[in-house]
Amino acid sequence: MGKSAGPQRLTLKRGDVVIGVWSRDYSKARPGLVVQSDLFNEHHPSVTVCPVTSELIDATLFRLVVDPAETNGLKKRSQIMIDKIQTVPREKLSKKAGRLSASEMETINQALARWIGLEGAFVTGREISGSPSRSLRRRR
Numbered sequence: 001m002g003k004s005a006g007p008q009r010l011t012l013k014r015g016d017v018v019i020g021v022w023s024r025d026y027s028k029a030r031p032g033l034v035v036q037s038d039l040f041n042e043h044h045p046s047v048t049v050c051p052v053t054s055e056l057i058d059a060t061l062f063r064l065v066v067d068p069a070e071t072n073g074l075k076k077r078s079q080i081m082i083d084k085i086q087t088v089p090r091e092k093l094s095k096k097a098g099r100l101s102a103s104e105m106e107t108i109n110q111a112l113a114r115w116i117g118l119e120g121a122f123v124t125g126r127e128i129s130g131s132p133s134r135s136l137r138r139r140r
Contacts, residue, residue: 033100036087053078054079066100073098
């Protein structure tokens with residue numbers, strides 16, 4: 001008999017709703033939204049997500065409401081917890097449940113930029129190449 005190939009590695013894209021265990025405090029599998037750039041999703045051993053909760057609170061700037069739909073895989077009206085963004089080991093993710101729309105992701109992008117203080121700081125249409133240290137050097 002041959003060796004087992006092991007668990008299948010999920011192919012993830014930014015905007016996917018995934019099911020996983022986000023921290024030691026919560027051992028129950030829960031939905032989360034992949035917010036990490038697709039540049040890193042194929043090979044990086046961890047994934048940055050915003051957890052999703054069905055316990056709604058009044059915090060419209062950083063808890064974004066998403067209604068359940070066949071496309072996103074959510075069962076209840078939920079909130080994307082922008083304020084709880086975290087990076088988890090890829091093996092903590094068990095499956096993809098669905099995907100948010102492009103317009104929903106635009107709202108997520110704006111909320112993430114606001115949360116981490118980058119609102120209005122984006123340079124569009126510019127590609128960064130080379131190593132991060134090279135990209136961040138001051139120009140003379």
